Amino acid sequence: MKNSEVAKVFQDIADLLELKGENIFKIRAYQKAARAIEHYPRELKVMLDEGEDLQSIPGVGEAIAKKAAELITTGKLGYYENLKAEFPDGVTNLLAIPGIGPKTANKLASELRISSVDELERAINEGRVAKLFRLGEKTADNILYQIQALRRKDQRIPIGEALPIVEKILGALRSVPGMKNLTPAGSLRRFRETLGDIDLMGTADNPREVVDAFVALPQVGQVLAQGSTKASAIVNGGLQVDLRLVEHDSFGSLLQYFTGNKQHNISLRERGRKQGLKLSEYGITDIATNKLEKFSTEEAFYHRLGLQYIPPELREAQGEIEMAEQGAIPKLVELCDIKGDLHTHTEWSDGHDTIEAVALTAKDIGYQYIAITDHSAGRGIAHGLGVERLREQTAEIKALNEHITGIHILSGVEVDIRADGSLDLPHEILSELDIVIAAVHSAMNQSEEKMTRRVINAIENPDVNIIAHPTCRLIGEREPVAIDLEAVFRAAAKYNKIMEINATPERLDLKDIHAFRAKDLGVKLSIGTDTHSITHLGFMRFGVGVARRAWCEPQHILNTLPLTELLAALNRQR
């Protein structure tokens, strides 16, 4: 059973306990544990197999660890089954409707016997909901609207899709009079791979005026909430934007609050409490004197708490506060540390541009080197290169290297890993190349055992340097293949092979928590854009974002090495 499935069960337990009216802190404990498990860098099943204690996960104690073990080993959880039996099926679906919390859901279930979204819709249309105590016409209308919105919209948006839209919204917001220090926050600033909404913030002499001007923008549709310091609205026909404003001198504390994540904020605030301090978006209040201290920067805010600054990408409540206490936050890799791109395609296979165009664009970016890694001729790949074409390409690259200055082109290939684990090209040609990346492109529904064996086979192959997009997932479109990454990483560490962080925004593969685990096991990583057109070279920022969320420093990333050291490292591998 996968972590995501375990997390779902605990989240569902939390929902059921809410409906039941259980102690709120017990509910929060389940919610916290569910989130922690969902984002934990190791599979709980593997931990159990290796006899490790699940209580090392923050928020997981004796009771939840025991329940998780039962769930994973037997596939069922008695406590959960009993709890579910107390409620009609599907009643927790009501809680997914924005505006409906446990009290309302409970009321709907107990007084109107409603246990599904469809039933709720009918009841509203028949006027039964508005008659309930403390509900009314407006509330009923709002619920109806939210039901329809929920049916339209497809959950979370990949960050790669969101960023161009965010740029447009930022452009429009900059024109709002009085708006200062406009800044992205929330999951967008933390660089999560998908975003639930777009959180933007700023400062103003008069926040209310700016909020009013925001909702009046032509791009802004339905306004979900609007007050004197913030507004939530649907922008560009779908995306929810949360805009928050404070006065100028609270910029640092607002940025801290609004960047999150929620659990990071709660943990930080609990820690502050123990020092007699009350933390909020307005600043830090000394509880004894009731004096509010304001902060213009986040750095000062964290320092006031005796903590090292924590980069946004690390604020996921996975031990970063304890590390900051000890001054142990690493200096994360940055875009400017990247010396070249190791995964690109040209018109020689399925790319759009010439080798020269790709190389010159890379040079403009400031890279020292660029690897051309077109596809091999394997099954399912259009325009892949065979031995002869690859030799021709190598000759052309050699010629180009002689007349282009300021950038070195590596000749390489992205060789297909066949279903049986063998490579699509023979040793003779692979050994002539500067770099060989290998990847799965077909037969993706193999069993976990087969797929794992297949990829480890490629890792063991002495011609291979890098395993590209190891799980083959496409965010929101294709699930990752079934593969035992723990075993793959151990093999990569043993054979000194590199795992790729594929920076194409719909891939981001390895993803953050898996890259973290690989790094922890001593596996070196590379970041490659998988460029198919020169504009894609800019995807590097997404890969760096993933690497930062994986706590990577420059030393963990192969392509932070300067050219001569890179070539030496590649040679040592083969």
Place this chain on the structure above:
DNA sequence: GCCGTTTTCGGCCCGACTGTTTTCAGTCG
């Protein structure tokens, strides 16, 4: 249910907005 550099018991983040409220509960960020 979790957790501990004051604690193994008794706390558990803090504030904004809405609707229906005659003073605040519910929900959300």
